[in-house]
Amino acid sequence: MTTKPQPKPWIAQIHAYQPGASHAASGAPLVKLSANENPLGSSPAALAALAMPHIAADYPDPDARALRETIAAVHGLDPDRIVCGAGSGELLQCAVQAVAGPGDEVVFSRYSFSLYPLLAHRVGAVPVFADDAAYAASVDNLIAAVTPNTKVVLLDNPNNPVGTFLPPAEVARLHAGLPPQVLLVVDEAYAEYVDLAHQHAAFDLAAAYDNVLVTRTFSKAYGLASERVGWATGAPELIDLINRLRGAFNVSTSGQKAAIAALGDQDFVATSRACNAAERARFCDAVAALGNHGLSASPSEANFVLVHFGGDVTAPAALTALADAGYAVRHLPGQGLPDALRITIGTADAMTRVIAALRTLCGEPA
Numbered sequence: 001m002t003t004k005p006q007p008k009p010w011i012a013q014i015h016a017y018q019p020g021a022s023h024a025a026s027g028a029p030l031v032k033l034s035a036n037e038n039p040l041g042s043s044p045a046a047l048a049a050l051a052m053p054h055i056a057a058d059y060p061d062p063d064a065r066a067l068r069e070t071i072a073a074v075h076g077l078d079p080d081r082i083v084c085g086a087g088s089g090e091l092l093q094c095a096v097q098a099v100a101g102p103g104d105e106v107v108f109s110r111y112s113f114s115l116y117p118l119l120a121h122r123v124g125a126v127p128v129f130a131d132d133a134a135y136a137a138s139v140d141n142l143i144a145a146v147t148p149n150t151k152v153v154l155l156d157n158p159n160n161p162v163g164t165f166l167p168p169a170e171v172a173r174l175h176a177g178l179p180p181q182v183l184l185v186v187d188e189a190y191a192e193y194v195d196l197a198h199q200h201a202a203f204d205l206a207a208a209y210d211n212v213l214v215t216r217t218f219s220k221a222y223g224l225a226s227e228r229v230g231w232a233t234g235a236p237e238l239i240d241l242i243n244r245l246r247g248a249f250n251v252s253t254s255g256q257k258a259a260i261a262a263l264g265d266q267d268f269v270a271t272s273r274a275c276n277a278a279e280r281a282r283f284c285d286a287v288a289a290l291g292n293h294g295l296s297a298s299p300s301e302a303n304f305v306l307v308h309f310g311g312d313v314t315a316p317a318a319l320t321a322l323a324d325a326g327y328a329v330r331h332l333p334g335q336g337l338p339d340a341l342r343i344t345i346g347t348a349d350a351m352t353r354v355i356a357a358l359r360t361l362c363g364e365p366a
């Protein structure tokens with residue numbers, strides 16, 4: 001007879017989500033280039049909204065109506081086809097939970113958001129890793145990984161941790177290759193960093209088909225990761241399912257207010273995109289210049305770059321050198337990337353120091 005509560009076997013085998021590091025092995029605090037946060041911070045308008053008093057004793061608006069209406073106005077969407085979440089992570093979990101259970105399969109590309117296998121295991125489903133193409137998601141391999149047991153395909157676009165982006169035509173081809181009963185979730189956590197011309201395509205897919213859900217977040221370009229606000233758009237039936245599963249008062253009053261104010265400051269988003277693009281290009285050039293030492297960067301349309309170490313300088317050595325320089329970056333050996341580091345694009349000053357540390361490690365003049 002057992003003397004303690006026993007977890008479900010599929011829960012017993014999983015670990016808690018592992019966030020990016022913020023401290024050196026010595027315990028010293030580091031500048032975080034490990035969690036893809038916005039190095040510019042938050043919009044002043046969002047910070048002003050957060051400074052405004054609210055009645056903390058009262059529950060927040062359970063339906064986040066004003067926030068959904070603001071999102072709808074900014075993106076040209078129907079507020080009734082939007083649901084808000086405690087970060088997009090909550091909505092991704094609800095989407096998987098709504099359609100997948102024990103024995104079902106959840107398909108995603110081999111190198112994808114580390115949360116995805118956990119989402120499958122949390123509901124007893126089987127995570128299925130589709131083969132990548134040079135680390136990026138492969139539409140053909142994703143379609144080939146679908147079986148009669150597949151309930152949902154998760155596509156982070158841009159991808160985390162690789163940074164690659166599938167253009168709208170490829171996402172449409174993926175959707176066209178899926179059976180209509182398979183849910184396609186397009187996780188657009190980094191959408192604000194991609195080409196403006198490509199930012200609306202997934203919304204159009206979600207408006208046209210019953211089996212497409214698109215998620216967005218305020219955690220990255222909007223610089224509000226601490227407030228835990230995300231949202232999703234899709235067919236009314238999908239939104240209804242998520243509303244049944246999400247926390248009843250899942251987005252705090254301060255989160256709703258900050259997100260509304262942040263949506264009103266698109267200049268901040270544009271500045272974030274421009275600074276990121278400039279520093280990302282400079283960083284990728286610097287990595288390319290170390291190509292003779294085995295370094296290379298995956299092409300990125302996000303606010304981070306996956307740097308591969310294929311020579312004498314190893315990823316663990318670079319991880320240590322960057323920590324010694326004061327920067328935490330992400331090493332993901334558990335995701336099958338022992339020879340790479342995911343480095344968030346920080347401020348210009350941070351990137352100058354990161355480049356100098358890598359050059360010094362390679363024996364080149366900083």
Ligand SMILES: *Cc1c(COP(=O)(O)O)cnc(C)c1O
Nearest residue numbers: 087088089113156160189217219
């Ligand atoms: C950061 C990130 C998210 C956002 O998570 P939140 O819960 O909204 O903070 C979602 N998907 C991917 C791929 C991410 O990298």
